[in-house]
Amino acid sequence: MDNQEELEKLIDKLMVSDTLETPSLNFTKKVLEKTISVKSERLVYKPLLPKWLLLLAVAVVVGFLVYGINLYITSGISNPYFKDLNKVGIWSSNFFSQFSLSKTMTYAIVISGLMVCLHTLVLKKYFENRLA
Amino acid sequence: MEQNQYQPNVQLIINGNSQEFSKLVDSHKNLVFTVALRMLKNTEEAEEVAQDTFVKVFKSIKSFKGDSKFSTWIYRIAYNSCLDRLKKIKKAQQIKSFDEMSGVEISDLSTVLDAIEREEKSKVLKQCIGLLSPSDSALLTLFYFEEKNLNELSKILNLTENNVKVKLFRARARLAKILKERLNPETIKNYG
Structure with missing residues (x-):
């Protein structure tokens, strides 16, 4: 035990003369430069879909619209294209009329929808804060 | 023996105040660098690890819970960064066995x-x-x-x-x- 205490005293006494090393002069500047790049990395907005895919989707929708309008102009509603479209409408209205929801169920669905919207807003705010 | 008493304003740093962050770096850089140098035994690597330590501090400052001193948190990051670097470079030092002194x-x-x-x-x-x-x-x-x-x-x-x-x-x-x-x-x- 005495030995241990003596050793402790010796090293304590010795370590008083210990000094810290100093890094290069522009150390802080370099760190700040690195953090600036971290900041800009954080601020970069990355869309979920790439631009080209969005453009392609818009082009396809516009293409169908132009095609539909052209058909309507040239052959009117009697065209098979519009007939099929009408069939889809009739089928879907028949399909959904089979279901009858209770009031409780309807309220539950509406409340769930509202909660999802609220959650989306909260998440949006959270991610915006993280990007800031 | 130099000692550090500086307590940074964490909220200012989170808000992006680079002046406050540079004060923080200045006040802790010597000890972080000294620890890195003594662990890695190489000036360039120590400087790099010390810089990375502060970048990590900057990135994760929001996660600092305040259950220890801020300096303790920084030195913990620095120590772990050095251990990671040592693992990377596999610079396992041979530890001599020493007899007890009388x-x-x-x-x-x-x-x-x-x-x-x-x-x-x-x-x-x-x-x-x-x-x-x-x-x-x-x-x-x-x-x-x-x-x-x-x-x-x-x-x-x-x-x-x-x-x-x-x-x-x-x-x-x-x-x-x-x-x-x-x-x-x-x-x-x-x-x-």
Whole structure:
């Protein structure tokens, strides 16, 4: 035990003369430069879909619209294209009329929808804060 | 021995105040760099790891919970970064086994060290710490520069306080043995 205490005293006494090393002069500047790049990395907005895919989707929708309008102009509603479209409408209205929801169920669905919207807003705010 | 009392305004740093962050870097860079240098034994690598430490601090400052001193948190990041770098470069230092020194030997060494000039003592000490294992040198450096606070040290090293005490004793013994070996036999003869 005495030995241990003596050793402790010796090293304590010795370590008083210990000094810290100093890094290069522009150390802080370099760190700040690195953090600036971290900041800009954080601020970069990355869309979920790439631009080209969005453009392609818009082009396809516009293409169908132009095609539909052209058909309507040239052959009117009697065209098979519009007939099929009408069939889809009739089928879907028949399909959904089979279901009858209770009031409780309807309220539950509406409340769930509202909660999802609220959650989306909260998440949006959270991610915006993280990007800031 | 220099000690750090600066407490940064964390909220200002989170808000992107670079002036506050640079104050934080300036106040802790020397100890972070010293620990890195003593663990990695290479100036370039130590500088890089020290810089990365502050970048990590900047990135994760929001996750600082405040359950320890801010400096403790920084030194913990620095210590872990050094361990990661050591793993990466596989610079496993060979740790010599040292026999225990007798009381007479310690007392002789103490007399010799008393007689040596402060500047020279500091130089010798640095050389000897350089010969210690990365964990021993980090342990001693952090202990003596962090107000000998075992509780904070145990948080930095992720060890129990008792474990830190045992490791400190062993590190001191190794340092004393290296010192004895490194000191010029002439010096010992003259002063001892």
